[in-house]
Amino acid sequence: MVCDNCQKKVGTVATQDVWKSGSRNTVESGGRKLNENKLLTGKSTRYSPYTTKFNKCKVCKATVHQPGGTYCQACSYKLGICGMCGVKILQTKNYRQSAV
Known part of the structure; x- marks a missing residue:
């Protein structure tokens, strides 16, 4: 769970979403080039699961599996908070959640 302010901080995938109209990384919207070498044209700080802390x-x-996150997915859902900044998103008072 991520709030609206932290939505732009969430990482994106390299593949294109061809089934969604208006997606950010399709060829038609100009967000992705065809037949480009990602190693040469990519950012200098590439994501690596071995070097990322x-x-x-x-x-x-x-362990939080979102770079820049401070709460794991289970805790942010149970508490109803944003996984990155900790802002209260959801009122969980009347929810019947498990203790696990």
Whole structure:
């Protein structure tokens, strides 16, 4: 769960979403070039799972799999907060959630 302010910080995928109209990375919208070498034209700081330092969740100390995130997916859903900044998004008072 991510709030509207942190939505632009969330990473994007390299493949194109051809089934969605108005997607950001289709060929028609000009967001992606055909037959380009991603190694040469990509950013100098490429994502690597081996060199990327993942944070720990502030609640349960589990590994957060979103770069820049501070809460894991399970804790952010249980508490109803944003996974990156911790802002309250959802009112979970009347929800019947499990303890696990």
